[in-house]
Amino acid sequence: MPAGNTRILAWLIAMPALLCAVGLPLYESSDVAQPPAMADTFVEALDDRNVEHAYLFIRQGQDPNTLVRFRDDVRTGGREVQVSPLMLAVAGSDDNTAAMLLSFGARMDYPPNRYVVCLAREMGMDGFVDSQMSTASEVECPPPSGAEFPLLAYVD
Amino acid sequence: MLPVRRSILGLMDRLMSFHRGSLWVGVVLVVIAPLSVALLLSMWRSPFPINEMISLLEDAESSTPGRFFDPTIRSWYRPLFHLTLWGFWNGSGSLLGGLHWFRYLEVGSVLVLLLLFVSYLRPRTGLQAAAALLAVAVMMGMPGFRDNLEIPVLMTLVGMPMALLVWMLLEREHRWWYTPLILALTMTAIGYKEQGLVIAPVVVGAWWMGSPGARRTTTAVVVLAVLAYLAMRFSTRGHWALFEQDVGFLFGELGEDEAAARFGERPWILYGYSALATIGNILFSEPSRGTFVITDHALSGETRPWEWISIVSSTLMTALIAWWGVAILRRDWSADAWSAESRLFVILVLALGASGALGFNYARDRLGGMAVPFYAAASYFAVLSVAERAGAASLKRRATVALVLVMLAGAWQLRAVGTLHDVRLRAASTHRTWITSPNWSRVTFAHRPRYLSIMQTMTPQGTDPARARRPTYPEWFLALIGGG
Incomplete structure (x- = not known):
């Protein structure tokens, strides 16, 4: 397989895992920073x-x-x-x-x-x-x- | 000078090869780290459940180690699990110290499984690393993995890395110490839960197919030990109930008595159903607990997106594995030699069959746990095979394959995140039980002072709100990963 095709395919397959690796910590750190919604009384x-x-x-x-x-x-x-x-x-x-x-x-x-x-x-x-x-x-x-x-x- | 130069070049080549290998292994470990660490931390923080855990601890406290090995006390036999609880408690000198060690074992089992799995795949190129990332998501997203993360039900979770380690040893050049190690791993896995018996056909199959680490002696020792174990179990079984727990059947669940009443004359029908249901759950994520939940939702038009994602991604991956397996068997059949890949495919089939057979009494997702590492490993080779073949195909076909693979990878990644969310939901549910149950427990177990004393000691870990904290995902995302 030509190297270029392989690289594209590899990136595509890895994309969801990469998104998760970046997105999960980003989202969760911003979510944790906010105090949880809570009843006032x-x-x-x-x-x-x-x-x-x-x-x-x-x-x-x-x-x-x-x-x-x-x-x-x-x-x-x-x-x-x-x-x-x-x-x-x-x-x-x-x-x-x-x-x-x-x-x-x-x-x-x-x-x-x-x-x-x-x-x-x-x-x-x-x-x-x-x-x-x-x-x-x-x-x-x-x-x-x-x-x-x-x-x-x-x-x- | 020439031999010296050749040696230096050879050494450099080996170093470069090692560097390439470790580079991609490192990349995979770095990419899976956030999700894995979040999963391990969530497991670490999860409170122990109130009733089941306290009963186990009450039993551990009132028993002697010898009693755990008595096969006549219960129908199930998990001496090492009970011994672990007893040992941690007594060894650490306090109940909370023992529970701390129990968490180490639980979280450590997952960590070791993940590390062993990546080490087994050992990707050496970018494409292999991408396939490995998908395979890790497959492992973490499978119901057989997810269901085994429930605290304190770690019996199969301990056995899963052992099964993988045995397979890795069988696939390496034999060393004299493999035989005692494989025997020890097999018997330890069985000692935690009888699903560990799945390792026995793995060893026999590996020997039959000529795996380099599987010698006749190794196989004979494992087979003899397992036969002796089975003889002991059957000779001391006393009276086992026809059905030990509720049995999932088609679109509902039968209580033990109901199952005995309906299938008492021909229990093998329900046994066969449960065995096939366990296998079906590994391959298709359906049925779950022996019940066709997603099909039922589909028939009533209430299927949720995550259910479609589960069933479609599992079915597609199973189809890919079947396609790859048959192709690899054909290739090796004509070459008259087993390869590592064809051996893995056969081992997966054996592990599936054994998991199904051991799940004959009632189907649970966790009963497929021992086959999970093999399924996930097979998914790695199947995806790699499809991706490599796509390179030689036309542009249109390449684009189609790329689209299918990226969707498959996306679906499994969502399922892996779903596993993390499931662990957190379970922690929140356990926390809720801890804050609503103490009064009921005090009334119900008033005659069991030890129970109440253990509950009192465990209450701070169960009622700590921080242990139930979970991120608030948007609704659309929850619809994709499951859970509310």
Whole structure:
């Protein structure tokens, strides 16, 4: 094969690997230089059902047993309530975030969480209750509210 | 003066030849370095998974080394894998120290495999270097490679460089120490996972075809050792379940009981299917885990670009290898002598068959791992052969070949990057499990204090967000490499 043809063919075959060799470090170094997109507040992370972001707040010292102010159309019908993060996660049927909160400090005996088992059952999270809430049997739940926004029935 | 001059010229020639060889090897190593280093770093940073790893460690802690070699405890037999965990833990004096060494082994296996592979190909020209770059992408992009990067499932990953090293020794001039080394490599690979048995037909095949390093003694020793091993396994098997795990079948998966109920009378049908599925996965990237996922997506019109890239690039590469293999066999058949290339082709066929046979019980992508280095090496010679022949063809044909090869190289490079992305996705998924599972584990394993204690020790590595960090690729690129 003439040397020129061979060289062109060799370059063509090697081109994707060369592009990768140059492009990968360039792209990744510029990507790493930018801070990762992150929820602004703990409540926003809970609202977005983003368990990784919510965990970052916990990791940075956010107390999972502190009430947060929350309002939306789906869970509170637009009314602002003070609610525990665990109740908020359960109200959104967000079992990942609820599991994370229970894993990293959320207490079942924290008074605002006393009806979390009841809310979870009302939200259809029976499997979650059985596998994650060891004290579930000790809770006496009021009759299911059947309300449009079950969370409101369990917050003061 | 003449003999002296001839010696000097000979020496210079050898030096130049070595320089040319090492130059292109160096070029290949430099070009593959960014992706390889990113892959190795990603593996290094990946957290160990929560449940499987802790169970393995719990078992390692409560066992004595002798128990790992008892073949009656489990249906699978991986004494060296369990011994490694136990040894690292006890040798380092701490659980985290042991896990550190485990990472070295995992990452080191990939690094050694890559270095051995480039060393085996040893490109000496620009075209050979280009073909070697494509072959490395083939190796890194294959499902059998990708699936074996899962932590802590390194059993086959350890065996893959051993298989390649055995083949490299068999292809070199024989030395007395090859026999004990090949035997040791074979038995070590088997000791990590029985997929290591693939090395046995490689040795027999190499001897039969007259590989320079394969002597009758070497072959006899390996065959006897493997037969003794198989005799031990079958004589101590007790009762093996018909199907050990879920079995992929056509467009779905059968649970163990369901598979036994449907195929209990004639299990060989499903065994044959799983064996062929393992081979099909190596050659065509389909089926995966015994299930025709991409075909199913194609039938429902939901095929994603990366799926097309996988199946088309694999099929095209397999066709190229088949074309090259048949041509090389014909050439050597008429010359009545095996060449290194025709031996490699036959060894690939043997490794494929053995991998399929060993994957009879259920198909998994990782079960094809031992055939990966041979497939990738064959792809090198096939691409080189096509490229070299193209030179003598017409301009139109040359252009067609060039277009096909560049597209093939591009597709496999995307798949190699996909492997990197897959490792990172898995790390992110493991991290997510670590931050969502501890409470469940505390409730479920309340009666296993050692489990909980190991989990407690491992929690910082599992919950560290830096280990789950991955670049945010644009959507169009994710569509090409797979993953979200």
